[in-house]
Amino acid sequence: MKKVYTCFCTDVIHEGHLNIINNGLKYGEVTVGILSDSAIICYNRFPTVTMEERIEMVKKIPGVSNVIVQNDVMYDNIIAELKPDYVIHGDNWKNGPEAAIRDNVIKNLEAYGGQLIEVGYTYNDKIRRIDAQITEKLAMPEFRRRRLRQLLKICPIVKTCEVHSGLTGLIVEKTVVQSDNGLMQFDAMWISSLCDSTDKGKPDIELVDMSSRLRTIDDVLDVTTKPVILDGDTGGLIEHFVYNVRTLERIGVSAVIIEDKTGLKKNSLFGTEVLQTQDSIEHFCEKIRAGKEAQRTDDFMIIARIESLILEQGMEDAINRARAYVKAGADGIMIHSRQKTPDEIFRFCDIFRTEDKTTPIVVVPTSFNSVTEKELAAHGINIVIYANQLMRSAFPAMQKTAEAILKNHRTMEIEDTLMPFKDIIRLIDEI
Ligand code: SPV
Ligand code: MG
Numbered sequence: 001m002k003k004v005y006t007c008f009c010t011d012v013i014h015e016g017h018l019n020i021i022n023n024g025l026k027y028g029e030v031t032v033g034i035l036s037d038s039a040i041i042c043y044n045r046f047p048t049v050t051m052e053e054r055i056e057m058v059k060k061i062p063g064v065s066n067v068i069v070q071n072d073v074m075y076d077n078i079i080a081e082l083k084p085d086y087v088i089h090g091d092n093w094k095n096g097p098e099a100a101i102r103d104n105v106i107k108n109l110e111a112y113g114g115q116l117i118e119v120g121y122t123y124n125d126k127i128r129r130i131d132a133q134i135t136e137k138l139a140m141p142e143f144r145r146r147r148l149r150q151l152l153k154i155c156p157i158v159k160t161c162e163v164h165s166g167l168t169g170l171i172v173e174k175t176v177v178q179s180d181n182g183l184m185q186f187d188a189m190w191i192s193s194l195c196d197s198t199d200k201g202k203p204d205i206e207l208v209d210m211s212s213r214l215r216t217i218d219d220v221l222d223v224t225t226k227p228v229i230l231d232g233d234t235g236g237l238i239e240h241f242v243y244n245v246r247t248l249e250r251i252g253v254s255a256v257i258i259e260d261k262t263g264l265k266k267n268s269l270f271g272t273e274v275l276q277t278q279d280s281i282e283h284f285c286e287k288i289r290a291g292k293e294a295q296r297t298d299d300f301m302i303i304a305r306i307e308s309l310i311l312e313q314g315m316e317d318a319i320n321r322a323r324a325y326v327k328a329g330a331d332g333i334m335i336h337s338r339q340k341t342p343d344e345i346f347r348f349c350d351i352f353r354t355e356d357k358t359t360p361i362v363v364v365p366t367s368f369n370s371v372t373e374k375e376l377a378a379h380g381i382n383i384v385i386y387a388n389q390l391m392r393s394a395f396p397a398m399q400k401t402a403e404a405i406l407k408n409h410r411t412m413e414i415e416d417t418l419m420p421f422k423d424i425i426r427l428i429d430e431i
Contacts, residue, residue, distance in 0.1 A: 002028030004117075005084035007070050009035035011048045012130050013057055016090065016122035023119045024088045025063050032058050033070035033078055038154050042073050043097060043176045043183035045225060046147060048137050073101060073182050079108040086114065092121035097176040097183050104181075138225035141252030146299035147227040148254035151187050152360055157377040160188040160229060160385045164195045168390050169220040170427045188254070188383075189224065191217055193231040194267050195391045204267040206233045210244055214251075221252060223429070229303075229385070232256040234265050234279070238287050242294035245302070255301035257334050257362065258291075260284040260321065268310045269366065271338050278311050281321055285328035292329035301331035303362055309337045309344055315351070322352050326359050332383070334362035342368040346379045353380040 004024040008017060024030040034054045040047055047054070051069070058067050070078045075087070087109060093102045106116055137143055151158045163169040169189060176185045194204040196216050202208050213230070220228065230248060235241040235258035248256055259265070262279040270276075279287075284304070291302045304325035308318035322333050335348050345363055352361065360382040365371050376384055397417075404414040411418075 002085040003082065004028045004030045004086045004088055005033065005078070005082055006030065006088045007033035007035055007075075007078070008054070008058060009040045009044050009047075011054065011134055013061060014122075014127050014130055016127055018061065019122050020088055020090060020119055021061055021063050023117065024086070027086045027088070027117065029065045030063060030088075031066040031068060031082065031084070032061075032064050033068050034058060035073070036069055036071045039071060039073045041151070041154060041185075041187065043185055045135065046138055046150070048134055048143070074104045075101070075108050076104065076181075079105070079114070083112065084114060086117050088117040088119065090121040091118040092123075094118075097178060100178040100183060135225060139221070139252075141250065142297075142299075144221075144225065144227055144252040145249065145254050145297065148188060148229065148301060149299060151227065152382055155187055157373050157381060158187045158383040159184075159373065160190045160383055161186045162192045162195050162385070162387050162390055163189045163220050163224075164191065164199045164216060164391065166219045166223045167424075167427070169224040171390065173224040173226055174427055186226065188227045188229055189220060190385045190387055191220065191228060191230050192387050193233050194269075195388050196231075198391060204265075206236070206265050210236075210240075210247075214247070217248075217251065217253065227254040228252070229255045229257060229383070231387075232258045234259055234261050235287050235291070238290045241287055242290050245291045245294045245300070246296070249295050249297060249300040254299070255303050255332070256291075257303040257305050257332075258287065259305035259307055259334075259336075260325075261307055268307060268336050269338055271310050272312055276307075276311060278307055278313065281324045284321075285324055288325055288328040288330050301360075302329070303332035303334055303360075304328075304330035305334035305336060305362075307336060309335065309339075309348070315344070315347060318348055319351055322348075323355070326356060330359070332360035332362055334364070336364055338367045340367055342371040342375070345381075349379040349381060 004027050006020055006024060010017060021030055034051060037047055037051055055067050058064060087105050093099060109116055161172045163172050172186045172189050176183055196213060197204045197208045200208055217228065230253050260279045261276055263277045266274045266276050288302060288304055306318050306321050308314065308321060318335065325333060335345060337345050349361055361380060362383040362385060363376060363381050364385045364387045366387055373384055401414055405411055
């Protein structure tokens with residue numbers, strides 16, 4: 001009996017999958033691999049059912065002989081283990097990032113004379129509806145809100161990118177690249193006070209109020225499914241913060257990060273060049289406690305951001321604050337620095353991790369930008385936020401275009417630097 005292998009990363013079995021199994025049965029005994037959660041989230045949407053449920057679901061399909069777990073996006077290990085005579089797959093992976101998986105399968109099969117069978121991908125109204133329903137479920141507040149906690153369990157480090165509009169949300173939602181013999185995508189979105197304010201042409205001093213921030217958040221939530229971490233600035237008055245926690249929780253935001261500053265907040269990247277005041281430990285702990293008491297689910301996270309290193313108050317102050325904020329109920333700690341190297345961040349994490357192994361640590365490596373995600377994870381950091389790079393790349397591109405139109409009195413000279421609109425609108429889902 002010849003061995004046939006196929007890998008599923010679906011939450012729902014539909015006629016397309018049955019078609020693959022039935023075609024596979026013409027060649028031999030069919031083994032189905034269930035892609036693990038950690039592999040799925042590298043390039044696909046977040047699973048809406050557990051891996052165990054996916055295994056049980058596939059075991060019930062008539063004609064399936066074995067169900068196993070495939071732990072990697074690429075097939076090197078699974079093919080080495082199974083040595084299937086055939087791998088069978090829908091032909092929908094010929095284009096886009098998944099083409100890298102197809103190439104990998106072909107290379108592995110060629111090494112010993114295995115064969116790839118591709119069947120026409122089944123796509124009809126019924127399947128389109130199933131697909132849309134899964135995506136919709138992922139976007140619903142109760143499912144999206146808890147996803148950050150789920151990701152923290154699965155990811156070595158949660159890769160988070162700044163978004164400030166529906167369009168930037170779509171870029172972070174849909175960008176998948178080939179990297180390190182695998183595929184990669186962002187896990188979560190950061191709604192930055194700096195970029196949200198800048199996009200509105202306003203300074204980052206808590207001038208853009210929560211009603212306006214909520215408009216941005218809603219634009220992003222409306223067209224994406226990934227979890228949102230909100231930059232909540234200082235959190236404002238405790239009496240206001242508790243209401244905002246409830247609102248954010250209700251709309252499906254996963255976490256708010258509040259920083260321990262008081263008075264007129266200025267952006268941390270200014271450090272001590274501008275007057276900034278750090279809040280007292282007692283008052284900030286009171287704010288954290290009030291926020292935690294206000295929330296209604298166990299999913300929502302309040303993350304305390306420590307500005308001691310930014311304001312040159314020393315490592316001991318930073319560690320004392322971390323200890324106090326966790327005790328007050330903070331679900332995570334963000335430690336910020338504007339040094340060019342990650343040394344002080346690493347020192348903080350190494351000390352903090354000797355006494356606290358589990359509280360998630362968040363960092364924003366804007367100034368210490370040579371550090372890799374792997375190095376951050378090795379120091380116990382759980383969430384990395386790329387806090388402003390999308391905006392900083394868009395701004396000079398737009399400014400150059402404006403200048404070129406004025407200089408040339410037409411647009412022909414810059415046309416080849418512009419993306420055709422049909423490529424941009426490809427990102428936008430049709431209903
Ligand atoms: C933001 O993105 O608004 C932040 C991070 O608060 S930083 O700009 O580095 O202070
Ligand atoms: Mg900010």
